[in-house]
Amino acid sequence: MSNMKLGYDLVVVGAGIIGLATAWTARRRGLRVAVVERNAKAIGASVRNFGFITVTGQRRGEHWRRAQDTAAIWREVAPQAGIGVVHEGLHVLAQRPEAVAVLEAFMATEMGEGCRWVDAKQAQRDWPWLQPGMALLHSPHECRVESRDAIPRLSQWLEHSLGVDFYWNTPVTGIHLPHINTSRGSLRAEYGVVCPGNDLNALFPLCLAQAGIRQCTLQMMRVSPGQALHLSSAFMSDLSLIRYEGYADLPEATPLKARLLGEQAAHLAQGIHLIVVQSADGSLVVGDSHVYGDAEAPFASAATENLIMDEFHRVLNLPKASVIERWTGSYASAQDVVFKAQPSPRLALGVVTGGTGASTSFAFARELLDLAMSS
Numbered sequence: 001m002s003n004m005k006l007g008y009d010l011v012v013v014g015a016g017i018i019g020l021a022t023a024w025t026a027r028r029r030g031l032r033v034a035v036v037e038r039n040a041k042a043i044g045a046s047v048r049n050f051g052f053i054t055v056t057g058q059r060r061g062e063h064w065r066r067a068q069d070t071a072a073i074w075r076e077v078a079p080q081a082g083i084g085v086v087h088e089g090l091h092v093l094a095q096r097p098e099a100v101a102v103l104e105a106f107m108a109t110e111m112g113e114g115c116r117w118v119d120a121k122q123a124q125r126d127w128p129w130l131q132p133g134m135a136l137l138h139s140p141h142e143c144r145v146e147s148r149d150a151i152p153r154l155s156q157w158l159e160h161s162l163g164v165d166f167y168w169n170t171p172v173t174g175i176h177l178p179h180i181n182t183s184r185g186s187l188r189a190e191y192g193v194v195c196p197g198n199d200l201n202a203l204f205p206l207c208l209a210q211a212g213i214r215q216c217t218l219q220m221m222r223v224s225p226g227q228a229l230h231l232s233s234a235f236m237s238d239l240s241l242i243r244y245e246g247y248a249d250l251p252e253a254t255p256l257k258a259r260l261l262g263e264q265a266a267h268l269a270q271g272i273h274l275i276v277v278q279s280a281d282g283s284l285v286v287g288d289s290h291v292y293g294d295a296e297a298p299f300a301s302a303a304t305e306n307l308i309m310d311e312f313h314r315v316l317n318l319p320k321a322s323v324i325e326r327w328t329g330s331y332a333s334a335q336d337v338v339f340k341a342q343p344s345p346r347l348a349l350g351v352v353t354g355g356t357g358a359s360t361s362f363a364f365a366r367e368l369l370d371l372a373m374s375s
């Protein structure tokens with residue numbers, strides 16, 4: 001490392017979205033920043049996700065506010081970094097009366113502000129590919145980026161326009177500030193923020209163990225719609241209303257859970273709900289399932305894929321749709337939606353454990369930096 005002797009105000013471990021958001025926040029505060037990443041490029045959850053920056057549906061209270069703040073920052077940062085916002089907003093199609101009741105209850109909370117009902121019958125006329133529903137909710141708060149392009153662009157912009165140094169192919173093996181030890185030598189920094197994603201064993205494993213983290217593995221697909229189609233926003237279905245806590249924690253979700261358990265038990269056993277988003281080339285990113293364990297699940301199942309596509313067809317009448325790409329991804333999951341700790345003075349450690357890191361990254365990064373700099 002030629003410039004390791006220079007020293008930094010802050011070293012960030014991990015070039016996923018949480019690490020990059022932390023680097024951006026620190027540069028805004030005028031700090032000299034380096035990011036150290038074990039791989040040659042980001043290949044973790046941050047590039048495997050939907051790139052769906054979701055506000056509506058996030059856990060009520062602090063986490064929902066994190067998502068609001070983060071969506072605003074994405075909209076500020078994306079054009080500066082040359083990242084396209086592929087589409088805006090979210091539609092939730094309710095196909096059961098119990099699902100309508102959940103959405104009505106949601107609309108009555110502070111989280112419903114800015115959301116509106118769309119006439120479902122009119123929507124079917126405008127969008128002939130939309131399956132019949134009983135109600136359609138539109139939320140304007142969401143946006144979407146193409147993560148596999150957006151994350152590399154964000155790191156390039158941080159490096160070339162904002163002066164952040166990146167050390168790729170460089171696992172961090174230990175931190176005793178001001179020393180950050182890596183497989184390639186040592187860096188010096190006043191502060192450190194560790195954003196390891198689902199790597200729970202390399203740094204501070206005992207500290208991370210306090211969070212009760214498990215690995216959650218998801219199956220994802222890219223789907224050709226088989227016909228011309230402009231989605232304009234993300235789409236979700238009844239299953240999402242018992243998964244996303246902003247809806248699922250409402251008392252009105254209990255009857256919906258009971259009904260879905262009876263009607264779609266196989267989907268629920270694989271943790272399936274539906275998110276459909278569209279890419280610039282017209283293809284759709286479709287998911288997902290959630291399987292929990294001590295380690296990432298290495299194999300993708302055709303049966304799970306069929307269940308996801310079954311839910312897809314319940315919402316979108318696209319009989320010629322076909323899967324053109326498949327992948328899995330894994331994130332660190334725990335009861336609480338974030339975990340943050342201070343393993344030693346001037347050092348913060350943080351993981352988004354609710355599967356919502358793209359949506360809450362910038363706000364969480366601010367918390368991590370505040371934690372590191374508070375001592």
Ligand SMILES: Cc1cc2nc3c(=O)[nH]c(=O)nc-3n(C[C@H](O)[C@H](O)[C@H](O)COP(=O)(O)OP(=O)(O)OC[C@H]3O[C@@H](n4cnc5c(N)ncnc54)[C@H](O)[C@@H]3O)c2cc1C
Nearest residue numbers: 014016017018038044046049050172197329356357358359
């Ligand atoms: C399939 C899938 C779909 C998802 N969809 C969404 C979505 O639509 N919206 C949303 O908000 N969230 C979504 N999520 C969750 C979101 O992607 C994650 O919460 C987020 O990407 C976590 O970011 P991260 O930076 O913590 O982790 P990561 O992206 O995993 O990055 C951590 C980085 O740290 C590096 N690292 C770890 N240890 C070391 C070390 N010792 N030395 C050097 N480098 C190290 C790793 O190599 C890695 O690059 C999804 C997740 C998955 C898997």
